[in-house]
Amino acid sequence: MSAARMQVLSSRNVRLLSCGRNEVFAGRSGAQRPGGDPRTRSLTCPPLSSSSSPGRALSSLSATRRGLPKEKMSENGIMSRAKVLTIDTMNPTVKKVEYAVRGPIVQRAVELERELSEGMKKPFAEVIKANIGDAHAMGQQPITFFRQVLALCSYPELLSDSTFPEDAKSRACRILQSCGGNSMGSYSASQGIDSVRQDVARYIERRDGGVACDPDNIYLTTGASDGIVTMLKLLVCGEGTTRTGVMIPIPQYPLYSAALAELGAVQINYFLNEEKCWSLDITELQRAVNEARQYCNPRALCIINPGNPTGQVQSRQCIEDVIRFAAKERLFLMADEVYQDNVYAEGCQFHSFKKVLFEMGPEYAETVELASFHSTSKCYMGECGFRGGYMEIINMDDEVKDQLTKLLSVRLCPPVPGQALMDLVVNPPQPGEPSYGSFIKERTATLSALAEKAKLTEQVLNTVQGISCNPVQGAMYSFPRITIPEKAVKEATEKGQQPDMFYCMKMLEETGICLVPGSGFGQKDGTYHFRMTILPPTDKLKILLNKVKEFHQRFTQQYS
């Protein structure tokens, strides 16, 4: 055996040795870390010269060189250095980030799936992930036309394939002609492909009954999340009581709280009115902003409409009131409108903030700063994996716009397949084109099924004593309130768990159903909820709802 090969094997063995949890090097065991649990200590980073390590479990060895921390000799005689990057010395704002939609309960669901696949016995045959709005994973079919065009763009040799419809080919040609070298493999402009932004602008004009839209105000993004985080990033400044505050609904989609934590901005909660179907009260906005002015500088107001996780659809009147409030209080408006096609309830209709703003006349249309976000991930498309999206920016200061474009240029461009898909969403087959019929049929089928499932979910959940569910007017989720018996609350508290986390974790272990506890979205103290998607196929949804019902009854009985 050659020396080099031996060396490789030797280091490989050592590597494997260090993979276990009980290894001699700094592992996951908090108990061995010097200075106790960092989560209960302040987060300031120790200066490099602090080399004392009281309580270190391993013997210290050799000199402290130029003030660097000591090295230590492990049991197998290998010199080990303290890690550069530890939980104590990492970015403290990152540690504050939480994202319940993919939190511990989902990690446990993945584990359970693995255990099932390894033949372990469980009280269920399948894990059903109703935690996330992931339509295709739940069996929703993609729109044929969209996928045909994407295939043509990926492999343009297919343009000569006679089985592809002409309108798919012409869309593909238009997209490819806008790409450098006619390839989706080229970078696009930082703001996104010109022709796609033009198509987005025309879509918005049609949607908003003729209100003008300038393609220069359109920025293509990597999903809506990317746009939202970028806008928040621009808005954050100041320190202490002048630090930027951002108003977000409670319950909220936890991207907002996560981004604000990471940016070190102040989260200002305004509570949606569960008693009035999760609607937004202006008096509550006023209370929230008044209180917040005492400790920060409120600069932005985030709205999610249709609501995630609430499923509420805002009335035109409400949107007008919000705009007036934002103008009066000088708040930058951020309208998360990714569920704009997901409106099911009778009497409800989607109104874009942009349209309402412009219909309120120049006093508002000229002054209120608005960013509106859309995505390929929701509505009837459900194409989450492509990470397509756009934002429209209204009344943004020109210099800030330059800064925005500069900032976006650092990450070069949003994924081009996602841009192509966004183009198809805003420029779908038109009457008279060969794919029009099948497109309408597929879209209608998906949206009708969602409407049916929204109703079904509300109905079944409301038959359960101790569960109370507002109508799912839109979006893709129900967010029912659940009664958790005192005894269960006590047991959860003793375990250091939120009561609804305790509830959902128990449901997962007993039924295989993966929901997200309300605490991950925020809720009024003393109330408990969970978020459940309405996405599973109707048959499966019925089974799921029945399992939830049975679990809730069992749980209530057990703890009462």
Next chain:
Amino acid sequence: MSAARMQVLSSRNVRLLSCGRNEVFAGRSGAQRPGGDPRTRSLTCPPLSSSSSPGRALSSLSATRRGLPKEKMSENGIMSRAKVLTIDTMNPTVKKVEYAVRGPIVQRAVELERELSEGMKKPFAEVIKANIGDAHAMGQQPITFFRQVLALCSYPELLSDSTFPEDAKSRACRILQSCGGNSMGSYSASQGIDSVRQDVARYIERRDGGVACDPDNIYLTTGASDGIVTMLKLLVCGEGTTRTGVMIPIPQYPLYSAALAELGAVQINYFLNEEKCWSLDITELQRAVNEARQYCNPRALCIINPGNPTGQVQSRQCIEDVIRFAAKERLFLMADEVYQDNVYAEGCQFHSFKKVLFEMGPEYAETVELASFHSTSKCYMGECGFRGGYMEIINMDDEVKDQLTKLLSVRLCPPVPGQALMDLVVNPPQPGEPSYGSFIKERTATLSALAEKAKLTEQVLNTVQGISCNPVQGAMYSFPRITIPEKAVKEATEKGQQPDMFYCMKMLEETGICLVPGSGFGQKDGTYHFRMTILPPTDKLKILLNKVKEFHQRFTQQYS
């Protein structure tokens, strides 16, 4: 005309009115901004209650309500509020970001392209963008096999099309089986698709001659940039002299400086040795870190190998020395290895940091923290638009790894088509498979052409008096040193421009060639360079190089 329609038109007109540069509302004109040019003032955000606006060009009107800034009446009688978000009140760290690769010179190039297309007369017929490593935009063809699989994944109905080779179909099936609902439209796991991470791990093991790779250490990313920024984000903490410092080469790829500026980390420059073919000197690393310890906490060392913009390929010895240095100085190593297949010069070879680290034995293999980055954008693929990439993390603390996964989960997942493409790059056709022959042929053709163009570029540039170009050993760029006459330096300085920006801007206006000035990457004081990609097709590259030569001679004559 209905009232609603009139309202729409009215606000539309007003909107248009406000789009111009001379509008009555806060525009781009710095002179009218209160308090002078913010770029020369400190960046602290004014508290909300500061309502005084000396020097405001517009008449103030109405009362200051609850300490909010005044409103103003414009000439057409519309009430205008001061904007919430202005250059003075936006995130100050974002303002510090610079990214030359898509900076002012590229914006001017886009303008020139538009002017040409509008029929304006120019001294050239075409703008040639040699500013960015955008292979397909320069005519490089995608790998057929990759695009076939992507088409199959996009539109799985093609799986029954007999014109697609079987190996493409089996790859597509494997990818789709790993996607929720067998659709690329589903979210993947935050860390990336499991099977893709397994393929990446096996690729790394093959590449590194058997050094083990654990798929748990692989994170799929949105291009390499995403991974690099994420890792830097984890590393940043501390204030003042304990603030995280990150060592980057000069010249560097400006993603690094941009990310550090945005994160508010300290940029520690170490200079590459132009006289020794842009190689890295350990003594220079030592100088840089010693000096930096006086004002910050150096925690990471970034290496770009093969070098961007230098084209240098590091020797095995150099990499060993760097690893020893990082261990000694306790620095987290970040190895940007996106050009790992782009090595052209005889005697040069790519050595991964991971392999060298593990061959140095357990003292290093067990302790040195390393993140290595790769991408679908470079090498022979050039698939920039798909934003595919991965990072491998070695010796990262387990708790930090949990935090990393949590942080990544907020943005849900990297684009799935990019993940699929990454999978194909690490798992291309194998001998005996139907696509093997054409794959090897296409890959070889692309890499041979690049090698030829690397040589050609160096040769032609070195025939020009006043231009001196190191061998382009690897990557996709030449970074020649240029002599700029004193008179030109003076004229540039008077214009407030960097001399090489002045030079490149002039070249763009006179020849249509778009290069990036060396000042955008960093260079020793008093030296000037430009970065030029070697990507144009050979014929075009020859024309381009001749134009550069002629321009340089003319420029030198004009200013001497």
